[in-house]
Amino acid sequence: MFKKVLVDIEAIIHLPVVGWSVEQGARDLEDFLRDHRSRDNYRIDIRRTYENHCEFCGYLEDYDADGYPSCCSAAQLEWEATRTEVLS
Ligand SMILES: [Zn+2]
Numbered sequence: 233m234f235k236k237v238l239v240d241i242e243a244i245i246h247l248p249v250v251g252w253s254v255e256q257g258a259r260d261l262e263d264f265l266r267d268h269r270s271r272d273n274y275r276i277d278i279r280r281t282y283e284n285h286c287e288f289c290g291y292l293e294d295y296d297a298d299g300y301p302s303c304c305s306a307a308q309l310e311w312e313a314t315r316t317e318v319l320s
Pocket of ligand 1: 286287288289290292303304305306307
C-alpha cells in the first residue's frame, strides 16, 4: 500500500564561524560556487535545531505520565514550586 519514496536530500557543510556569521559564510560559499557555472543550482541553507535540556542535569526535556519532569529530582522540585505558585 505504501511505498518508501526519497523526497529530499540534505548535505551538511560545516562552515568556520571565527570572525563572521554562519549566514555570511554560507553567502560567501554560494558566491564561490556561483563562479563555477556547473554548480549554479547549488544552494546553502542554514537550519538550526534546538532542543530543551534540563538546566540541572542536562537531559533532554521529558515528562512522565503524570506530567512531572522525568530526568532528575531537582527538575521535579522546580516543577512543583512553579506549580504551587500558579495555584496560589
Ligand atoms: Zn534534570
